[in-house]
Amino acid sequence: MPLSSNTLEKRVSSFIREYGLLSGGEKVLVAVSGGPDSVCMLHALNNLRGTLDIQLHMAHLDHGLRGDESAADAGYVGSLAASLGIPATIEKRDVAEWRLKSKTSLEEAAREVRYRFLESTARQVGARRVAVGHTRDDQVETTLMHLLRGSGIQGLRGLKAAAPIPYGVGEDGIWVIRPLLEVTRQEAGAYCAAHSLNPCIDTSNEQVRFLRNRIRLELIPLLRQYNADIDSALVRLADLAGEDAAFMDEQAAAVCGAAVTSEGCLTCVDSGKLRSLPLALQRRVFRIVLEQSYGSLRDIEAAHVDSLVRLLFSNTGRSVNLPGGMVVANERNRMVIAAAGSAACPWPALDRDYSLNVPGETRLPGWRVTATVMGENFFKDDDIFSASFDLARVGKRLTVRGRRAGDRFHPLGMAHSRKLQDFMVDSAIPRSWRGSVPIVWSPAQVVWVVGWRIDDRVKVTTATQGVLRLDFHRAE
16 A cells, blocks of 8 residues: 555654654755655655754755756756745856866766755855755665675665765754655655656666666566565665664774874774783774864775784784874784875884983984893894893994984895885885884994894804893883
8 A cells, every 4th residue: 555645744744752863943955856755864854853953054066967857856956846835056066077186987977066055055054954854764775785795784784764964064963864765765755746846857767787777677686586575685784784883883982982092193992901802892883083184985895804803912013004194003012003105104203312221221213122132042032122132242332223324234035235215115114113213322333223124244143152131112
């Protein structure tokens, strides 16, 4: 039996109240493409204005991709808004040009341009909520699309009733809401027919070159041959995944509050507090940290998150390079994240030469260095901020400084000496870090690139009678 328009509006009103999507007296920016779903949403919200105590402003973007058809859509939605007495903002953007600049797919470029337009319009008109016309069918398609792309639990929860606007800027919170998320596309079309709304038809929705269209036109009909109620099964999967993801978010947020701190443009993660956690929670914490560092997870894949989990249990001094120039370094008790584009290094640059007390302790910017003289029996170096040397070959007149032009050394295990610059490049030491890496120097040569390699000529051998051990500790 067809759903009556009055019943649909009641369901939308109940959904809005259940999920707390709107507050009384609030202004809502309604995104209307001209298709049945968004037209249904605009008309239903207009009829609910008094019940919900809200004000409406309509927004429409011409993507400049469909010529006369796009222009006709803009004309239709403008007339519709005028007939309903709703103020409207209608603009045009060159999505094809943005696609070339951003080097992304046409679908992703259109999505980014659209949401940036909606956010800027919302700010201009004083709206805190942007309503979009995603339906239950969109939820099914999105869940399947994420599943095909190998998404984890975060992606399987699909679309949320409310979420921060994608690509948003600022911290004052423009949110996307989806009032039709429990309404089917068929029900939205029937509502439009009942009110003689005559929505536009986007012919690009029939083009199978787009993944979402192939899912809707080809995959879902095929899956219905195996399960006639596959739509409900996928919606249920999204709901269950959403509940699990919400729980994980809550747990991970608590961990972040206790284990994640900021030091200027660096983000620091307490390794000890993460290592004992379940793997799923470790991954979620890193996702939160990366999302905060990047502003979104657009370029972050599961492999990047897993690389941080491996780094958590790797040797001190190791690092991982992430998209956009971000670097994550593993120190003794923490992981340090240098934000993308930052010239920051976890270690301060050394402004001069510092003589080491051998034996004894020396304090220098960012470091506390202990030097211990031992016999031929010595402890094995436990991490790469510790190193042992043949005392007779290295001597006791040691200094610590930053690198200098022309520095050379003979890396342990190699046959010949090398330029220090070339060694740093081959060792994947980030360019912005190279000037801050401590270099231990004797009067004759570089003896240790701290955190990476000692010089082969001062290594401990079977003929060694006295050993010098140096330990670099991060100063509090």
